[in-house]
Every structure is written in structure tokens, then in C-alpha cells.
Amino acid sequence: MKPLNLRVNGEPVQLPVEDDETLLDVLRDRLFLTGTKRGCGEGQCGHCTVIMNGKAVNSCLTLALEAEGSQVLTIEGLAEGDRLHPIQKAYVEAGAIQCGYCTPGMVMAIYSLLEENPQPGEEEIREGIKGVMCRCTGYYKIVEAVKTASAGVKKHG
Amino acid sequence: MKKSPEAFLMAGGTDLLVRRRNHLVKPRSILYLKTIPGLSEIHPEEGGGLRLGALATLDAVARDPSLKQNYPILARAASSVASPQIRHKATLGGNICLNSRCWFYNRSPFWRSEYPECRKASGGNKCYVVPGSRKGCFALQSGDTVGPLVALGAKLRLVSGGKERIMDMEDFFLGDGIRYLALKPGELLTEILLPPPGGKGIFKKFRPQNNLDFAAFTLSLVLPGKGSGARIVVACVASRPLRARKAETLLDRGASTADVVRQAMKELPLASFVRGSIEFKKQALVACMTEAMAALRGEGPK
Numbered sequence: 001m002k003p004l005n006l007r008v009n010g011e012p013v014q015l016p017v018e019d020d021e022t023l024l025d026v027l028r029d030r031l032f033l034t035g036t037k038r039g040c041g042e043g044q045c046g047h048c049t050v051i052m053n054g055k056a057v058n059s060c061l062t063l064a065l066e067a068e069g070s071q072v073l074t075i076e077g078l079a080e081g082d083r084l085h086p087i088q089k090a091y092v093e094a095g096a097i098q099c100g101y102c103t104p105g106m107v108m109a110i111y112s113l114l115e116e117n118p119q120p121g122e123e124e125i126r127e128g129i130k131g132v133m134c135r136c137t138g139y140y141k142i143v144e145a146v147k148t149a150s151a152g153v154k155k156h157g
Numbered sequence: 158m159k160k161s162p163e164a165f166l167m168a169g170g171t172d173l174l175v176r177r178r179n180h181l182v183k184p185r186s187i188l189y190l191k192t193i194p195g196l197s198e199i200h201p202e203e204g205g206g207l208r209l210g211a212l213a214t215l216d217a218v219a220r221d222p223s224l225k226q227n228y229p230i231l232a233r234a235a236s237s238v239a240s241p242q243i244r245h246k247a248t249l250g251g252n253i254c255l256n257s258r259c260w261f262y263n264r265s266p267f268w269r270s271e272y273p274e275c276r277k278a279s280g281g282n283k284c285y286v287v288p289g290s291r292k293g294c295f296a297l298q299s300g301d302t303v304g305p306l307v308a309l310g311a312k313l314r315l316v317s318g319g320k321e322r323i324m325d326m327e328d329f330f331l332g333d334g335i336r337y338l339a340l341k342p343g344e345l346l347t348e349i350l351l352p353p354p355g356g357k358g359i360f361k362k363f364r365p366q367n368n369l370d371f372a373a374f375t376l377s378l379v380l381p382g383k384g385s386g387a388r389i390v391v392a393c394v395a396s397r398p399l400r401a402r403k404a405e406t407l408l409d410r411g412a413s414t415a416d417v418v419r420q421a422m423k424e425l426p427l428a429s430f431v432r433g434s435i436e437f438k439k440q441a442l443v444a445c446m447t448e449a450m451a452a453l454r455g456e457g458p459k
Contacts, residue, residue, distance in 0.1 A: 019187075020177075022174070041178055042175040042178060042179075043171055043175060043239070043240075043242070043243055044369060046240060046242055049242055055216070055245040056241055056242050056245060057242050057245050057246050058171070058242045058243065058246070060174075061170055061171050061174050061175070061243075061246065062170070062246070063170065063174070063187075063189075065189070066170070066189065066191070109241065109242065112241065112245075113241070127241075128241060130240050130241070130368075130369065131239070131240025131241050131242040131243065131369065132240075
């Protein structure tokens with residue numbers, strides 16, 4: 001066991017972790033932040049996407065110890081109390097949630113996309129969400145949600 | 158590295174951690190490279206070249222303005238790798254040193270248990286890339302940035318202890334699926350050196366679907382501004398990137414596009430039917446190469 005220090009959703013967290021634990025293991029099994037989903041475990045489905053130091057990463061392909069000293073943002077950290085984040089709002093409005101399993105990873109991937117490019121075009125949106133697989137294959141509604149959200153993020157910003 | 162020679166080196170970890178999960182490697186210790194300072198920057202070199210730290214992420218390589226401007230085929234190759242999530246972590250050095258892959262080996266133990274093991278997985282005597290082969294492993298070099306780097310004439314800085322050597326990108330791949338890199342034990346790839354830019358290039362990554370998958374092949378074509386030195390590199394179809402040298406000479410002499418493509422197809426030893434049969438890949442490669450060369454030479458589509 002080694003000590004790990006990081007900030008998760010703005011809160012400082014300190015806990016001992018095993019060398020071979022992933023960031024996903026720590027988030028779900030230790031901090032009980034189960035909004036982040038475990039899918040394939042090999043970086044293909046993207047359901048475990050979180051933001052680490054401002055960039056979307058697959059938390060299943062990140063060793064917990066890699067996150068030492070970093071800022072991690074998960075789906076639980078997006079809304080402020082009852083106020084949904086513009087991406088979450090747009091998701092609800094567009095009916096983009098569908099079965100919901102890919103939603104947390106997808107929303108975090110969109111968060112990262114809009115941070116890098118607040119006004120993405122259709123093609124950029126599709127490239128930005130390429131790392132998350134939606135088994136409902138309802139990508140059309142998701143792309144619609146990103147378009148609404150990008151307008152909303154602009155208004156907020 | 159001296160203290161624990163059995164340690165696995167890890168930069169982005171996007172390949173190593175998957176192999177670990179598939180029980181292909183069982184690292185007792187992992188040496189995490191990303192905390193090494195100064196190896197993730199992209200510096201201009203005196204004389205016009207560029208020096209890239211091996212730990213620069215593929216995302217950084219894809220977005221770097223000087224790379225996009227002067228070496229667009231490399232920036233495009235980096236941006237074509239997998240997903241944004243992977244590119245945020247994976248590094249250029251890691252993409253070059255990426256373990257050779259094949260459709261059998263890089264699977265879960267459960268999936269593999271249905272078939273006799275291959276030569277790369279311990280104890281097996283099969284090869285699923287070249288089934289007729291009697292010995293050897295033909296797992297594929299799979300990094301997307303490798304083809305463009307060979308086409309650009311990149312060199313690699315390899316450091317071991319206090320010593321270093323510079324190696325041509327082409328010589329870095331040994332052409333064997335198991336012992337596939339010229340890295341010596343204890344040696345580390347630290348920097349990638351690009352010569353001054355010149356001429357035009359095209360990069361094409363061909364995959365059956367526009368998904369996260371590895372390439373069926375990549376084609377990198379570079380035409381120098383003037384004189385000779387054209388390069389035609391086809392990668393991800395063998396254990397090393399392939400150059401069509403005779404076709405390059407024809408291209409330098411100004412032969413017709415059709416003649417160059419015919420010569421290239423004659424000399425390129427495509428052996429793998431991973432992600433498409435050899436016949437399919439040949440046809441796709443002819444189409445890609447003809448289109449790319451026509452675009453580079455300013456010829457209209459025929």
C-alpha cells in the first residue's frame with residue numbers, strides 16, 4: 001500500500017492504494033463514486049472517462065498512483081446542488097440519455113471537448129465523442145445535445 | 158532501470174495496462190516514465206529541424222502548430238490514433254515502441270483458450286498472422302506515427318546510463334514479431350529528431366471502419382521539394398514498416414503514377430491478412446497510392 005493524495009471534484013482525498021489499482025477502482029470501490037462506469041476495462045468503450053488535470057482520460061487505463069497530486073473531475077462533480085451543468089441539461093432536453101450506461105463517460109468526454117473547443121462543428125463533435133461507445137447507438141441525439149450544450153456553455157461563460 | 162532490470166517501462170500505459178489485463182505480461186514492477194522532466198517538449202532545432210521529447214502526448218503532437226505547419230503527415234497520424242481519451246495519455250515514444258500486435262495474441266485469456274497458443278504467447282507453435290509459416294512470429298508493428306516518421310527520415314536518440322546513440326527510424330525495427338525493436342536492455346528512447354521540413358507529403362490510414370481500431374495499413378508518401386529522395390512507406394502490415402525503394406527511384410525519375418504504383422505493389426511484401434485479406438489490402442493500397450500520388454503531383458483524378 002502506498003499513500004495517494006489527489007483532489008476529487010474539488011475535495012482533497014488521501015488514502016492508501018495498492019500499486020496495481022486503477023483510478024477507476026479507487027473512484028468506484030473506495031470512494032463509492034459509482035457514477036463512473038466500468039465497461040470493457042481496456043480503453044475501448046470509454047464508459048470510465050473522467051477528467052484528470054483538465055483532460056479526458058480512461059480511468060481504467062490510469063493507475064491510481066499516476067493520479068498523485070492531480071485534480072480529478074467525475075460525473076458527480078458537474079452539477080452544483082440541484083442545478084445541472086449545461087451539458088447535463090442539454091442531454092435531458094435532447095433525450096440523449098437513452099439506457100444511460102454510457103451517459104457519465106459521454107458527458108465527461110463532451111465536457112473535455114467543449115473545454116478545448118467551445119463551438120465544435122458536427123465533425124469535431126463526432127471525433128470528440130469517438131472514445132465513448134453508446135450501445136443504444138443513439139449518437140444522433142447525443143450530437144444534438146452537444147450542439148445545444150455548446151450554445152449553453154457559451155452563454156454561461 | 159539498473160536497480161530493477163525486470164521492471165516494465167510505462168509512459169501513457171494505454172497499451173501496457175491492457176496487456177497486463179489480458180495476462181500477456183505480469184509486471185512485478187513498473188517504472189513510470191512520465192515524471193522524468195524535460196522529455197515532453199517539442200523544440201525547434203538549430204538548422205530548421207525539430208526535436209520531440211518521447212513523452213510528448215499524441216494529443217500534443219497532433220495539435221502542435223509548428224508540426225501541423227511543417228510536418229502535417231505526422232500531426233495527422235497522431236490525431237488518427239484511437240480516441241481523444243487515449244491520445245491525452247499515450248505518448249509519441251510509446252506509439253513508436255508499441256508492442257507488435259496481432260488479432261490472436263492481443264485478446265483475453267478466455268478468448269485465446271479456444272485455440273492453440275501462438276509462438277508469441279509462451280509455449281505455442283502457431284502463427285495466426287501467417288498460418289503457413291513454420292517458424293517465427295509475424296505480429297505487426299502497429300503504431301500509426303511510425304510510417305510518417307520513416308517517410309520524414311526521423312532519427313531516434315537512445316540513452317543508456319550515461320551513453321547515447323542516434324539511430325535511423327528505419328533501423329529501429331528488426332522485422333521480428335517477438336524481438337521487434339533494436340532497443341538494448343536498459344536503453345530508453347528519449348527524443349525523436351526530425352530533419353528540416355521540405356517538400357510535400359500525404360498520410361492515409363486505412364481501416365475497415367472509422368472506429369478506434371488499429372490500421373489495416375498506413376501509407377505515407379513524401380515528395381521532396383526538388384531533386385531525389387521521394388519516400389513511399391507502408392506500415393502496420395508487417396513486423397516492420399516497409400519502404401518501396403525501387404518505386405521511390407522511379408518516382409524520383411518522374412515515372413508515371415501507374416508505373417510507380419505497379420512497381421511498389423511488386424516489391425512490397427504484404428504478408429498479413431489481419432484486418433482484411435492480402436488481396437483486399439492490395440486493392441485498397443493501389444487505390445490509396447494512386448489517389449495520393451495524383452494529389453501530390455497535382456494530377457486530376459482519372
